[in-house]
Amino acid sequence: MALRDRVLANQRWYHAFKQALRADTTMRTMVVDHIRPQTGDRVLDVGCGDGDIRRLLGEVDYTGVDTNENYLRVARGLEDRSTRFVSANVTDLARLGFSEFDLAIAVGLLHHLSDEESDNLLSGLSKVLRQGGRLITLDPVFTPDQRTIARVLAALDRGRHVREAKGYCGLVESHFAVRSVVTRHDLIWFPYSHCIIESESLPANT
Numbered sequence: 001m002a003l004r005d006r007v008l009a010n011q012r013w014y015h016a017f018k019q020a021l022r023a024d025t026t027m028r029t030m031v032v033d034h035i036r037p038q039t040g041d042r043v044l045d046v047g048c049g050d051g052d053i054r055r056l057l058g059e060v061d062y063t064g065v066d067t068n069e070n071y072l073r074v075a076r077g078l079e080d081r082s083t084r085f086v087s088a089n090v091t092d093l094a095r096l097g098f099s100e101f102d103l104a105i106a107v108g109l110l111h112h113l114s115d116e117e118s119d120n121l122l123s124g125l126s127k128v129l130r131q132g133g134r135l136i137t138l139d140p141v142f143t144p145d146q147r148t149i150a151r152v153l154a155a156l157d158r159g160r161h162v163r164e165a166k167g168y169c170g171l172v173e174s175h176f177a178v179r180s181v182v183t184r185h186d187l188i189w190f191p192y193s194h195c196i197i198e199s200e201s202l203p204a205n206t
């Protein structure tokens, strides 16, 4: 593992890194503009990290899943009757016995997964969301019109699978009905481009 990846796998450094990015503001915008949780929603957060987004989601029933024990140790401090964290690989959701979520979020996850891993994840998500349930993904993206610095930063991301919007979209639409694909250059205070995809689960057997 590269030094940068080892450093960021440590919760303290990851937290400091997110503070420098002012990730709180980014998350707040994501929740208001794209995630739009409804009171009472059952929310599944895949690749939840330290679960920071939980407190922005309001009165929902929340389950976060991640493999990084350092992040999960911090996340578990947020656990209560409506919040739980599970240590598991999200490319194998079937073994967790989940069902009937209203909303799934994958914030900064797909660009860490190969096409095959993403396909396993998305297939699993399509089975644990109720019919008409929504999936929101956010990832760094390559676009023809982005600033050079944004492109370089995306290329340097520790996720080895940063794609163009059509790359993310092609993966999602194998299992979901894509409702919108938005590229934003304004979610962080320095030049950076994100792709946000909102999709809906399809009726079973389609």
Ligand SMILES: C[S@@+](CC[C@H](N)C(=O)[O-])C[C@H]1O[C@@H](n2cnc3c(N)ncnc32)[C@H](O)[C@@H]1O
Binding pocket: 046, 047, 048, 049, 050, 051, 052, 065, 066, 067, 068, 071, 088, 089, 090, 091, 106, 107, 108, 109, 112
């Ligand atoms: C860029 S971080 C995003 C964390 C969180 N969603 C956030 O926005 O702060 C990506 C997260 O995905 C997790 N992750 C990557 N591959 C995973 C996998 N196969 N199963 C579960 N978690 C995974 C990492 O451990 C990390 O916490």
